[in-house]
Amino acid sequence: MNEPATPCLVIDAAVVRRNLKRYADYVAQHGLGLRPHTKTHKSVKLARMQLDAGAVGLTVAKAGEAQVMAEAGDDLLMAYPAVDRPRCDALAELAKKVTVRVAIDSQAAAEALADAATRAGSTIGILVDIDVGGGRTGVQTPKDALALAQFVDQQAGLRLDGIMCYPGQVRGEPAAQTPALKQVDATLAETIDLWRQHGLAALIVSGGSTPTAMQSHLVTNLTEIRPGTYVYNDMKIVTGGYCTLDDCAARFACTVVSDAVPDQVVIDAGAKTLTYDSFGSGETLSHGYLVEYPEARVTKLSEEHGQVDMTKCDPRPRVGERVTVIPAHICPCVNLQDQVWWKENGELEALRIDARGKLS
Numbered sequence: 001m002n003e004p005a006t007p008c009l010v011i012d013a014a015v016v017r018r019n020l021k022r023y024a025d026y027v028a029q030h031g032l033g034l035r036p037h038t039k040t041h042k043s044v045k046l047a048r049m050q051l052d053a054g055a056v057g058l059t060v061a062k063a064g065e066a067q068v069m070a071e072a073g074d075d076l077l078m079a080y081p082a083v084d085r086p087r088c089d090a091l092a093e094l095a096k097k098v099t100v101r102v103a104i105d106s107q108a109a110a111e112a113l114a115d116a117a118t119r120a121g122s123t124i125g126i127l128v129d130i131d132v133g134g135g136r137t138g139v140q141t142p143k144d145a146l147a148l149a150q151f152v153d154q155q156a157g158l159r160l161d162g163i164m165c166y167p168g169q170v171r172g173e174p175a176a177q178t179p180a181l182k183q184v185d186a187t188l189a190e191t192i193d194l195w196r197q198h199g200l201a202a203l204i205v206s207g208g209s210t211p212t213a214m215q216s217h218l219v220t221n222l223t224e225i226r227p228g229t230y231v232y233n234d235m236k237i238v239t240g241g242y243c244t245l246d247d248c249a250a251r252f253a254c255t256v257v258s259d260a261v262p263d264q265v266v267i268d269a270g271a272k273t274l275t276y277d278s279f280g281s282g283e284t285l286s287h288g289y290l291v292e293y294p295e296a297r298v299t300k301l302s303e304e305h306g307q308v309d310m311t312k313c314d315p316r317p318r319v320g321e322r323v324t325v326i327p328a329h330i331c332p333c334v335n336l337q338d339q340v341w342w343k344e345n346g347e348l349e350a351l352r353i354d355a356r357g358k359l360s
């Protein structure tokens with residue numbers, strides 16, 4: 001196998017397939033749909049693999065990602081508000097070819113999307129985004145969700161499809177998540193009931209992140225979940241207790257470029273490779289996990305240098321040695337790569353990051 005130049009991201013196909021199967025089995029067991037968030041891999045090939053493994057559709061965050069992912073699937077949810085004209089127009093145009101749904105939390109977004117759909121002669125499905133405790137986006141109460149649903153229902157060019165929530169704040173170990181998820185369940189149940197009393201139905205109730213995915217059955221009204229990170233996993237997912245190191249499919253190959261400073265080596269992966277994300281805290285904080293040197297910690301990053309504290313390591317790597325690094329948070333790392341390496345049966349194949357840099 002030829003060794004590509006470092007730093008480079010290598011994806012283990014067998015681990016990806018195992019991760020896809022684990023989640024496909026879980027949703028099948030609980031009668032849920034899986035609508036994976038493609039922001040993690042940004043790749044048409046991976047999206048197709050997810051659909052082949054039984055996904056009901058795909059999730060994106062950006063209109064540009066939706067345009068790319070329409071090559072893989074014909075049922076797309078943008079789990080992110082669209083309010084500006086270029087984004088709404090792009091989605092309305094795409095909705096002529098594939099099913100496009102958008103999660104929104106304001107009348108302004110509903111008006112902007114309705115205008116765009118009317119101009120394009122298409123229909124956009126709407127999920128009302130309700131805040132279930134994360135405090136990022138989402139209408140604040142079931143009553144507000146009803147008011148927005150009624151408004152959407154009156155707009156030409158829009159179709160009210162249901163509800164979206166993102167319990168991203170629920171991050172404890174799986175068993176400790178139960179009270180928070182029961183609260184999410186109660187909020188959704190109240191909202192659906194209110195809609196029903198006013199003659200509105202939520203055919204889709206979309207929830208779920210990777211940390212909560214395997215507890216989704218506790219949120220009884222969900223029809224589908226949207227994990228993204230699960231396809232590759234990363235150190236945040238490992239340290240949260242949601243997977244093991246063996247489940248981390250995406251790993252950087254890096255080269256040790258300096259050991260001049262005592263108790264430290266420098267790898268050729270800085271913030272432009274690993275990003276500034278970290279896992280652990282205080283004495284255990286690190287920007288990456290060195291597979292061959294588990295006691296090492298990536299403590300300091302500049303753009304192209306990763307300073308690795310080797311105090312606790314014996315033996316230590318020599319200059320020129322290759323090391324394997326699992327990043328803290330894989331999704332923004334992938335977005336920094338034009339291509340990654342797909343490793344299957346010992347062979348490496350270039351895999352383009354099709355939706356790389358699609359930020360609008």
Ligand SMILES: Cc1ncc(COP(=O)(O)O)c(C=O)c1O
Nearest residue numbers: 037079166209210226227228229
């Ligand atoms: C709205 C929304 N849905 C789903 C996801 C996927 O969650 P995870 O990254 O935990 O897989 C995210 C992650 O950012 C998100 O913002």
